[in-house]
Amino acid sequence: MTIEYNHLRCIIDLDALCDNYTLLRSRVPETSQVIAVVKADAYGHGLEACAHALESLQGKEGGEPVMYAVGTAEEGANLRRAGVTGRILLLLGIQNPEDTTLCLEHGLTPVLSRVAQISPLAAAAEIVGTSVDIAIKFDTGMARLGLTDADIPDLCKTLDSRPRVEAVWAVTHLATADAPDDEPFVREQAERFADNVAKLHACGHKVYATMANSAGMLGYPEFALDGVRVGIALYGANPFLGTSWEEKGAGLKQVMRVEAPVYQVHALKRGESISYGRTFTAPKDMTVAVLGVGYADGYSRGLSNKAQVQILGKRAPIVGRVCMQMTAVDVTGIPGVEPGQYACLLGGDGEQAITAEELAAWWGTITYEAFCLLGMNRRTYVGKAAQGLDMHQDSY
Ligand SMILES: *Cc1c(COP(=O)(O)O)cnc(C)c1O
Numbered sequence: 162m163t164i165e166y167n168h169l170r171c172i173i174d175l176d177a178l179c180d181n182y183t184l185l186r187s188r189v190p191e192t193s194q195v196i197a198v199v200k201a202d203a204y205g206h207g208l209e210a211c212a213h214a215l216e217s218l219q220g221k222e223g224g225e226p227v228m229y230a231v232g233t234a235e236e237g238a239n240l241r242r243a244g245v246t247g248r249i250l251l252l253l254g255i256q257n258p259e260d261t262t263l264c265l266e267h268g269l270t271p272v273l274s275r276v277a278q279i280s281p282l283a284a285a286a287e288i289v290g291t292s293v294d295i296a297i298k299f300d301t302g303m304a305r306l307g308l309t310d311a312d313i314p315d316l317c318k319t320l321d322s323r324p325r326v327e328a329v330w331a332v333t334h335l336a337t338a339d340a341p342d343d344e345p346f347v348r349e350q351a352e353r354f355a356d357n358v359a360k361l362h363a364c365g366h367k368v369y370a371t372m373a374n375s376a377g378m379l380g381y382p383e384f385a386l387d388g389v390r391v392g393i394a395l396y397g398a399n400p401f402l403g404t405s406w407e408e409k410g411a412g413l414k415q416v417m418r419v420e421a422p423v424y425q426v427h428a429l430k431r432g433e434s435i436s437y438g439r440t441f442t443a444p445k446d447m448t449v450a451v452l453g454v455g456y457a458d459g460y461s462r463g464l465s466n467k468a469q470v471q472i473l474g475k476r477a478p479i480v481g482r483v484c485m486q487m488t489a490v491d492v493t494g495i496p497g498v499e500p501g502q503y504a505c506l507l508g509g510d511g512e513q514a515i516t517a518e519e520l521a522a523w524w525g526t527i528t529y530e531a532f533c534l535l536g537m538n539r540r541t542y543v544g545k546a547a548q549g550l551d552m553h554q555d556s557y
Contacts (some may be wrong), residue, residue: 436489
């Protein structure tokens with residue numbers, strides 16, 4: 162799904178994505194896989210394009226195919242069609258019969274979170290005369306999906322009776338890896354997971370183990386295990402920004418840049434108000450630029466009177482309410498702003514670039530949500546890693 166009714170530019174720097182992957186790769190031991198988490202259309206960055214870029218690293222990264230994690234089987238199938246040969250984990254597992262079909266057809270590895278999901282999958286594999294690798298999700302404290310300790314005997318029994326299904330990975334997910342103060346809970350989860358995996362090994366099912374997300378891998382190198390699942394760091398956001406562990410996430414490059422055109426520039430005299438509800442009144446004579454972006458483009462109305470944009474290299478704060486397709490900014494101190502120029506809502510140039518963390522703070526959310534929503538706009542791909550990409554601009 163792509164928003165196509167506006168004039169926004171969402172520019173994805175695939176070289177930055179590759180640089181982030183390489184940096185993350187260098188932070189974990191060779192024995193640990195760096196699993197690229199590309200669910201939700203690669204956090205709004207474009208699933209196929211990001212995979213295309215990461216695949217170009219294969220030769221340089223020691224020849225091992227990159228391993229991916231997607232949400233749904235449909236996304237997994239799309240990755241296969243784009244030429245991905247490495248393992249693809251389905252984080253949302255199997256939720257309907259079509260998922261099963263796609264898993265078997267494309268050799269996807271579903272992350273199963275209930276023992277009852279194993280037998281139907283085995284039966285389906287038997288019918289088509291194939292076998293299927295699975296991952297087992299353990300709930301160690303997130304309390305979302307997954308098996309608990311008590312399920313392990315049943316799990317082992319079921320796996321033993323279903324030779325067409327092979328458990329190859331064990332997965333758990335950390336609830337507090339990005340908050341240094343919550344370190345004790347991370348260690349608690351790690352202990353539970355180690356115990357789960359040991360029990361699985363003890364009943365004869367040797368699996369690889371993965372626990373860490375971006376914050377987990379950057380904050381706890383000792384928990385890299387056999388694989389780390391990196392999402393947000395791959396897209397250049399530091400999960401520790403603003404915490405005492407900020408340095409651990411330094412050096413990543415923001416991949417997404419979003420620009421909106423200037424539609425009009427005009428004076429706003431002292432005492433005049435602007436936009437719906439008259440929430441901003443000019444305290445002095447000002448100049449404002451009206452930009453072609455609004456909440457219909459995923460740029461939240463909650464940013465009204467809060468966010469800034471970068472225009473001609475300088476910061477311009479939003480004045481008044483964000484409308485459906487337009488937003489006004491104060492350009493009083495920025496001579497030369499004209500219709501047809503572009504302002505950066507996210508990213509930009511030099512020191513004054515808008516970081517995802519800043520935008521998320523104004524928004525009252527996290528970088529993940531800002532990327533997912535703004536990334537629904539039409540994207541253009543830039544960088545050497547974009548070479549050979551069918552579509553430099555996607556429109557579905
Ligand atoms: C989304 C997700 C990740 C990636 O998390 P980041 O914080 O973006 O690195 C890892 N594992 C699972 C199970 C996820 O759902």
